Structure formats: C-alpha cells, structure tokens
Amino acid sequence: MKIISTLMSTTLTLIVYSSLSLAQENLSIKTVKTTNPTKTHWGYTGHSSAEKWAELSPKNKICATGKNQSPINVITSIDADLEALAIAYTNPSSSVLNNGHTIQVNMQAGNTLNIDGISFELKQFHFHTPSENNIDGKSFPLEAHFVHLDKDNNIAVLALMFEEGEANANLAKIWEKMPLKANEKNSIILEDIASVLLPSQREYYRFNGSLTTPPCTEGVRWFVLKTPVSISKGQVAKFLKVMKHPNNRPIQATNARVIVK
Numbered sequence: 001m002k003i004i005s006t007l008m009s010t011t012l013t014l015i016v017y018s019s020l021s022l023a024q025e026n027l028s029i030k031t032v033k034t035t036n037p038t039k040t041h042w043g044y045t046g047h048s049s050a051e052k053w054a055e056l057s058p059k060n061k062i063c064a065t066g067k068n069q070s071p072i073n074v075i076t077s078i079d080a081d082l083e084a085l086a087i088a089y090t091n092p093s094s095s096v097l098n099n100g101h102t103i104q105v106n107m108q109a110g111n112t113l114n115i116d117g118i119s120f121e122l123k124q125f126h127f128h129t130p131s132e133n134n135i136d137g138k139s140f141p142l143e144a145h146f147v148h149l150d151k152d153n154n155i156a157v158l159a160l161m162f163e164e165g166e167a168n169a170n171l172a173k174i175w176e177k178m179p180l181k182a183n184e185k186n187s188i189i190l191e192d193i194a195s196v197l198l199p200s201q202r203e204y205y206r207f208n209g210s211l212t213t214p215p216c217t218e219g220v221r222w223f224v225l226k227t228p229v230s231i232s233k234g235q236v237a238k239f240l241k242v243m244k245h246p247n248n249r250p251i252q253a254t255n256a257r258v259i260v261k
C-alpha cells in the first residue's frame with residue numbers, strides 16, 4: 001500500500017512538474033509578445049551582461065548550452081530555391097515602448113507573414129545597435145527585428161539591416177515618439193509603418209536560431225533581408241543615447257546549422 005501511494009505521489013509530482021514546465025514555457029514565449037516591463041535584471045553590461053545570462057536564472061540555461069543560438073555571422077554560401085516572403089503588414093502600430101533593453105513598436109492585430117504554409121502574426125518590432133547578426137563578417141549600425149508568432153506560439157523573426165546614409169523618414173516617425181526612459185510607453189498609430197520600413201527587394205538568408213535575449217528560446221525561424229535600408233549617423237546616435245550602451249548580443253557559434261539564400 002505504501003509503495004502504491006509512493007508511486008501515486010511520484011506520478012502526481014511528475015504531472016505537476018510537467019504542467020509547471022509547460023506553463024513556464026508558455027510564459028517564456030509570452031514575454032516575446034507582451035510589453036510588460038521586464039522583472040529580471042539581465043542586460044548588456046557588467047554583472048548582467050550577455051556572457052552571464054545563463055547564470056542569472058535556470059530558465060536561461062540554453063543561453064549557454066544551446067547549439068542553435070542567435071545572432072550569428074551569416075556566411076552566404078548555399079543557394080536554395082527559397083519561396084518569396086508573403087508579407088501583408090496592412091494594419092497600424094499601437095504604441096512604442098522603451099523596455100530598458102530596446103525600443104519596441106507594438107502592432108495592432110492582423111499583420112501577417114506567410115511562410116512554410118504557416119501564417120505568422122507580427123506582434124512587435126524593435127531595434128539593436130550595432131546589428132546583432134553580421135553578414136559575411138560585416139556589422140551594420142542598426143538592425144530591426146520583426147517578431148511574429150503563429151497560433152501555436154512558434155516564433156519567426158524577420159531581420160532588417162540599416163546602413164549609414166540619408167536620414168530614414170519612416171524611422172524618424174518612430175524616433176519622434178521614442179520614450180526616453182525605461183518602462184515608458186507612448187501611443188503611436190502609424191498606418192503602414194511596418195511595411196514602409198522594409199525595402200522593396202525582399203530576398204533573404206534563412207537559418208534556424210534563437211531569441212537573442214533571455215531566455216534565448218530556440219526553434220526560431222530567422223529570415224535576414226539581404227537589402228539594407230538607410231539610417232543617418234544622427235538617428236543611430238539618438239538611439240544609442242537613449243539605450244545608454246550597445247544592445248547587441250555577441251555573435252554565437254553556427255555549429256551544424258545550414259544557412260541558405
């Protein structure tokens with residue numbers, strides 16, 4: 001009897017653990033799409049810098065142990081017959097948030113990216129300076145990440161590089177409303193902001209990767225646009241001043257991954 005009850009309680013514990021870990025998983029995916037100020041103290045400098053993320057919380061373990069981490073140096077060697085990205089960013093933005101790690105533009109519902117026969121919805125886009133991914137060893141002054149989720153919370157990120165040149169008029173509309181302090185949010189209703197930021201040429205590099213911020217969740221579909229758009233020196237400087245320091249995770253090992261173009 002005692003054995004049976006021990007067994008039962010073990011089973012129960014296992015069930016509780018597995019639903020707990022499921023809940024945690026959902027929670028960690030939710031942090032991708034929600035705009036709540038972060039409660040963890042990870043960052044890009046000092047004791048909370050990228051090299052230490054895995055030590056900050058057990059939830060971040062994969063930041064250190066993962067084999068498919070982002071960002072990477074995109075080496076452009078393998079040709080593939082890639083399908084065109086079916087981007088339909090038709091609905092406006094809702095707000096622009098300074099979450100202490102980046103400036104993030106939250107989107108209203110209904111903006112989609114269709115790929116692999118799956119419909120992903122654009123939740124938000126945000127920025128890193130300098131770029132997180134490199135292309136053939138080249139870094140860019142700014143990189144935008146358009147973060148999408150499908151109905152099962154699978155993640156797809158479309159990355160856009162900015163190169164120094166003329167001021168970017170579309171970016172200026174966002175920079176104007178950029179909250180200067182962490183955890184501040186401003187309303188920003190821009191009709192077609194996500195689509196006008198993108199170049200008309202939308203060829204891309206594709207690989208598997210992860211979130212570039214804790215908890216570094218893997219299984220992310222990455223699409224890096226080949227064509228950069230323009231940003232002025234002053235626009236980069238303004239972003240860096242608000243962030244106070246670069247907000248790019250260092251390049252991670254490619255390991256066994258294949259990058260296709």
Ligand SMILES: [Zn+2]
Pocket residue numbers: 126127128145212
């Ligand atoms: Zn990002």
